[in-house]
Amino acid sequence: MTNPIEPDPMTDEAIAWAVRVGDPAFDDWEGFERWLAADPAHAAAYHAASAAEAEMVALLAAEPKARPLPDPAPAPVARPAWRRWTIPAAAALAAAVVGTVAVERQMRPSAPVVYETAAGAHRTVALADGSSAILNGATRLEASGDDARSLTLVHGQATFTVRHDEAHPFRVAVGGASVVDVGTRFDIVRDARETRIAVSEGAVDWQRDGNSVRLNAGRSLRVADGSSQVELADVAPDTVGGWAQGQLSFDGVSLAEAAADLSRTLGTAVAVDAALAHRPVRATVRLDGGAARVMPRFAALTGLRAVRDGAGWRLAASP
Amino acid sequence: MATGLEGVFLQHRAQLLRFLQSHGAGEAAEDLLQEVWLRAARAQAGPIAQPLAYLYRVANNLMLDRHRSQRQAAIRERDWSDATGATAPGRSDEPAGERVLIARETLAQVQATLAALGPRVEQTFRRHRLDGVPQRQIAEELGVSISTVESDLRKATSALVKLRSTWDEG
Numbered sequence: 001m002t003n004p005i006e007p008d009p010m011t012d013e014a015i016a017w018a019v020r021v022g023d024p025a026f027d028d029w030e031g032f033e034r035w036l037a038a039d040p041a042h043a044a045a046y047h048a049a050s051a052a053e054a055e056m057v058a059l060l061a062a063e064p065k066a067r068p069l070p071d072p073a074p075a076p077v078a079r080p081a082w083r084r085w086t087i088p089a090a091a092a093l094a095a096a097v098v099g100t101v102a103v104e105r106q107m108r109p110s111a112p113v114v115y116e117t118a119a120g121a122h123r124t125v126a127l128a129d130g131s132s133a134i135l136n137g138a139t140r141l142e143a144s145g146d147d148a149r150s151l152t153l154v155h156g157q158a159t160f161t162v163r164h165d166e167a168h169p170f171r172v173a174v175g176g177a178s179v180v181d182v183g184t185r186f187d188i189v190r191d192a193r194e195t196r197i198a199v200s201e202g203a204v205d206w207q208r209d210g211n212s213v214r215l216n217a218g219r220s221l222r223v224a225d226g227s228s229q230v231e232l233a234d235v236a237p238d239t240v241g242g243w244a245q246g247q248l249s250f251d252g253v254s255l256a257e258a259a260a261d262l263s264r265t266l267g268t269a270v271a272v273d274a275a276l277a278h279r280p281v282r283a284t285v286r287l288d289g290g291a292a293r294v295m296p297r298f299a300a301l302t303g304l305r306a307v308r309d310g311a312g313w314r315l316a317a318s319p
Numbered sequence: 320m321a322t323g324l325e326g327v328f329l330q331h332r333a334q335l336l337r338f339l340q341s342h343g344a345g346e347a348a349e350d351l352l353q354e355v356w357l358r359a360a361r362a363q364a365g366p367i368a369q370p371l372a373y374l375y376r377v378a379n380n381l382m383l384d385r386h387r388s389q390r391q392a393a394i395r396e397r398d399w400s401d402a403t404g405a406t407a408p409g410r411s412d413e414p415a416g417e418r419v420l421i422a423r424e425t426l427a428q429v430q431a432t433l434a435a436l437g438p439r440v441e442q443t444f445r446r447h448r449l450d451g452v453p454q455r456q457i458a459e460e461l462g463v464s465i466s467t468v469e470s471d472l473r474k475a476t477s478a479l480v481k482l483r484s485t486w487d488e489g
Contacts (some may be wrong), residue, residue, distance in 0.1 A: 011477075011480065012473075012477065015473055015476045015477050015480060016469075016473055018476060019469055019472040019473050019476055020469065021379060022447070022448075022472075023447075023453060023454045023455075024451075024453050025453055025454070025455060026372075027369070027372050029338065029371075029372065029375040030334075033334075033337065033338045033341050036338075036341035036342055037337070037340075037341040040343065043341065043342050043343040043382075044343065047343075047382070047383065047386035048386075048480075049476070049480050050383050050386075051383070051386060051387055051390060052479065052480045052483035052484070053448075053476050053479055053480060053483075054383075054387075055483060056429050056479040056482070056483060057448045057449065059425065059426050059429050060426075060429060060430075060433075060445070060448075060449060061449055173462060175459070176458075176459035176460065176462050177462075225456075225459055226455065226456075226459060
């Protein structure tokens with residue numbers, strides 16, 4: 001009761017090791033062994049710190065579970081609801097992450113404005129600065145509560161038409177990078193581990209970790225998370241964001257990606273036989289008539305077969 | 320394949336033994352090394368990308384578990400010998416009892432401690448320790464460097480260890 005143990009340098013070192021060792025990617029086991037061997041007290045400090053931390057984590061893991069997702073229109077709450085979210089529901093976590101980024105940038109924790117669509121739905125969003133965004137299905141876009149020109153595409157696809165303002169660039173955070181407009185119409189797809197950007201008018205800069213790539217109209221970029229390989233390609237400017245005009249264009253993307261685009265746009269599951277997943281697709285398909293019309297149409301254009309698969313569809317090789 | 324893992328185990332036997340000794344295994348090191356092998360072989364499902372790192376991980380977890388059970392045994396013993404100890408003979412093996420009580424009284428303290436560190440630190444810690452997301456991925460999600468993630472985790476861990484130490488005095 002009298003002497004709370006104050007963290008001392010050895011405890012700090014032990015904590016630093018506990019943090020490093022705690023990452024699944026940790027691989028400096030020999031370095032860790034050397035630290036432990038240097039002083040028998042090191043192991044004791046490491047064990048004590050790890051045990052104390054594990055106990056705290058166990059307490060947190062037992063805390064009352066998440067509330068339902070709040071309404072997209074953010075209600076003013078004294079304490080942001082995301083603090084309580086511990087279930088790894090993608091949307092909830094994404095909101096949490098975005099909230100944090102916004103806070104970090106601006107040092108003023110205003111709740112972000114959330115725009116969301118269900119799979120198969122479209123939604124046009126007028127942003128406060130006069131720009132607009134069209135959201136494809138299964139998409140989540142968040143605008144900073146303090147700055148309508150600072151957005152985050154959490155997942156899904158959106159086409160942006162931007163009111164250009166040199167002094168105050170329009171910025172979309174996506175996949176750990178930023179896309180900064182230079183007077184523009186552009187489209188972003190955010191999948192689980194990958195970002196794709198295509199520009200139809202003007203130009204954007206894609207920026208990450210101090211590097212920047214300029215994309216002019218008619219150019220597209222694709223980057224996988226954690227990869228330094230950025231793929232650039234040409235894209236027909238009039239097909240960018242075509243999903244919003246009732247058509248989808250594929251210009252050499254893999255069948256698996258095309259299926260994800262179809263699924264998002266049509267609001268139905270679209271599976272692909274594993275053997276076909278990497279096959280490149282070049283086609284433009286009209287979107288009228290719903291999945292029952294679009295899937296056979298797409299299959300006919302790509303030399304495949306579209307078959308019903310439970311509630312969704314599967315793309316298979318032609319017999 | 321078991322033979323692959325076993326080969327790596329045998330090849331690095333001395334190294335793993337040294338690791339356990341540095342962990343404070345003392346005379347039990349040989350026995351514990353056998354336990355490492357049993358655990359590793361039992362848990363293995365399919366090929367392992369980095370068998371040596373995997374064996375180190377198993378050994379490290381074993382030593383942490385060992386510390387925890389020794390500590391709990393020491394707490395039980397203290398309670399037994401403590402005249403005012405609340406642990407009744409028939410209930411001393413109820414492992415959750417103590418924790419449930421602490422949970423009820425102190426969850427709010429833990430939450431407040433994390434919240435006081437700011438939203439990024441709290442979120443980083445929760446993502447990593449509750450959701451099990453690797454540090455590199457958290458860095459990407461938050462658009463910060465990996466060293467920022469590490470530093471945030473150190474802050475959170477440090478604050479929690481400090482909080483925990485204030486409870487030990489009863």
